[in-house]
Amino acid sequence: EAGVAQSPRYKIIEKRQSVAFWCNPISGHATLYWYQQILGQGPKLLIQFQNNGVVDDSQLPKDRFSAERLKGVDSTLKIQPAKLEDSAVYLCASSLMSSGGGTQYFGPGTRLTVL
Amino acid sequence: AQSVAQPEDQVNVAEGNPLTVKCTYSVSGNPYLFWYVQYPNRGLQFLLKYITGDNLVKGSYGFEAEFNKSQTSFHLKKPSALVSDSALYFCAVSLADAGKSTFGDGTTLTVKP
Numbered sequence: 407e408a409g410v411a412q413s414p415r416y417k418i419i420e421k422r423q424s425v426a427f428w429c430n431p432i433s434g435h436a437t438l439y440w441y442q443q444i445l446g447q448g449p450k451l452l453i454q455f456q457n458n459g460v461v462d463d464s465q466l467p468k469d470r471f472s473a474e475r476l477k478g479v480d481s482t483l484k485i486q487p488a489k490l491e492d493s494a495v496y497l498c499a500s501s502l503m504s505s506g507g508g509t510q511y512f513g514p515g516t517r518l519t520v521l
Numbered sequence: 522a523q524s525v526a527q528p529e530d531q532v533n534v535a536e537g538n539p540l541t542v543k544c545t546y547s548v549s550g551n552p553y554l555f556w557y558v559q560y561p562n563r564g565l566q567f568l569l570k571y572i573t574g575d576n577l578v579k580g581s582y583g584f585e586a587e588f589n590k591s592q593t594s595f596h597l598k599k600p601s602a603l604v605s606d607s608a609l610y611f612c613a614v615s616l617a618d619a620g621k622s623t624f625g626d627g628t629t630l631t632v633k634p
Contacts, residue, residue, distance in 0.1 A: 410564070448525075448611050448624030449565070462621050497564060506553045506615035507572045510622065512564035 408432065410513035412498050418519045424486035427516045431479070431500030437461075439510060440473055440483050441497040449497055455481065456504045485518075493520045523548040525614050527625035534602045535633055542597040542628045544612030554595040555613040555622065556586055565611060571595060582606070602632045 411430040419425050431438050436457050441449035452471065454461040457478040466473070470489070475481040485492055495515040501508035524547045534540045546552055553572055557565040569580025576588040586597045595612060609629050615622040 446626065448613075448626045450624070451621055454621060499565075506621070507570070509555070509567050509570060510565075511567070512557075514562070514564045 410498055410500055410511055412496075412513035412516055414516055415514060416517050416519075418521065419488055420521050421490055422487040424484065425488055425518060426485075427483045427496050427498075427518075429481045429483070429498030429513060431481075431498070432511055435500035435502055435511070436478070437501040437504045437508065438475055438481050439497075439499040439501070440481070441499065443495040443497055443515070445494070452483070461504065488518075488520045490520050493518055523552075523614055523616065523623045525612050525623055525625035527610075527612055527628045529628050530626075531629045531631065533631045533633065536604055537601050540599050540602040540606070540630065540632070542610050542612075542630060544595045544597065544625060546593050546595065546612070546614040548614050548616060550616050553615045554586075554588060555615075556580065556584070556595075556597050557611045557613065557624075559609040559611065559627070561608075568597070568610075602630075604632050604634055606630060607632045 413428050438455045440452045443449045452466045453463040453473045455475045458475045473483045495517050497515045498513045499510040501510045526545045555570045556568040559565045569578050571578045571588045579585045584599050609627045611627050612625045613622040
């Protein structure tokens, strides 16, 4: 079974530029999560999708971050414009279950450096 | 609001000795508790979870964890540590009706030969 795929693995941009990350979840997983992991901290949920609908985006900085999952499968997270404090690893995860008991399967992450 | 505390940034043990990585949580309602492990340059991997039932949960690679409701703790344990267990460990909590997980800041486990 293929795991969660993410691209790119690494990205370096200058502040005020835009960037996009892509995620393809495990086949059949209806729930998809985007996390931000700053160095030395645990992952922080940015947005959770159930199929193509948003379940929770309470911690997504909506003035600069956006995410979509148009066909209920793969997803894109965008930052525009980027700030220095956006430097982090962006993790995508998927789960069969939308409830709290579902095990999340994580991709390798995209390491973003904003200069 | 839910939260997770991992009080130790670093745990060092000798190979063959037992290990414990501590986790306490705060949540309104019945918690679901998870442990994940992160190896360098790789994503998080699921180790084990507590949903309901037996307070002692067994997971991958010989790890286990004990749910203690009165102490709001979910410590990760292994009877005999291996050098290959060296990694970053995260505890997470969620509620039954929502998939949103809150993660601790992680504990780096180093097992020395």
